[in-house]
Ligand SMILES: [Fe+2]
């Protein structure tokens with residue numbers, strides 16, 4: 469084959485490699501979107517290391533510590549909290565895996581570099597929940613609705629869909645849940661400053677990272693969604709509806725645990741939905757499904773989750 473043929477074959481070869489899941493190695497070094505480049509700079513600047521504060525959060529010598537007194541709870545509430553926090557732990561694992569997939573799907577150099585920082589952030593978040601759960605109880609089995617939700621986002625091949633699932637829905641759920649936990653801990657007269665240090669302070673660090681991840685989704689999605697054909701957009705909307713149903717199921721699954729902890733799961737869902745609605749407006753894309761549609765799924769999801777929980781008992 470003549471060497472002159474190679475440049476003409478290159479786009480074809482790249483398309484074949486992309487179809488096979490090959491990496492996009494030849495991204496333009498010129499910055500395409502300054503906002504994303506700024507987010508990448510912030511992400512590098514704001515890296516933190518749990519090891520620097522591990523003993524400050526989780527004292528290694530547990531002798532003499534009355535954990536229930538620190539947290540202002542009894543055993544029942546502490547174990548309910550560990551079940552809810554186990555879902556955060558698995559959610560962070562899922563976020564790490566899915567953002568690693570997205571590194572390879574990003575269309576520009578700066579967005580791929582940003583996504584690489586998100587992978588590291590999520591690895592740190594997994595580490596934080598390993599620490600919290602080891603301190604207050606243990607890691608409990610995975611919530612099946614969360615498993616289905618994360619599993620489908622990890623399987624979907626379309627970049628726009630994966631980003632909506634990861635950086636709007638998963639991140640949005642994490643942000644709203646963490647904010648609610650912190651609000652309740654700060655308002656709870658029974659939580660001691662030492663108890664807040666073990667759970668509240670590490671979660672504060674996570675919230676700063678998650679806000680950046682959501683911000684990235686809102687900046688990059690309008691551009692990506694603009695180029696998507698109508699047929700794909702219709703598929704994306706149907707998929708999101710299923711995801712919103714699973715998201716609802718994964719919160720409702722912990723209803724009893726949340727009630728023991730004094731958290732209002734309806735309020736949490738309403739926060740997630742309101743925030744998602746605002747982000748949809750910010751993205752302005754017609755490939756996004758309005759959360760209004762999700763409300764029609766609520767009675768069905770209630771029945772499914774309740775039946776599932778009854779079988780588990
Ligand atoms: Fe995270």
Ligand SMILES: [Fe+2]
Nearest residue numbers: 563639678681
């Ligand atoms: Fe995140």
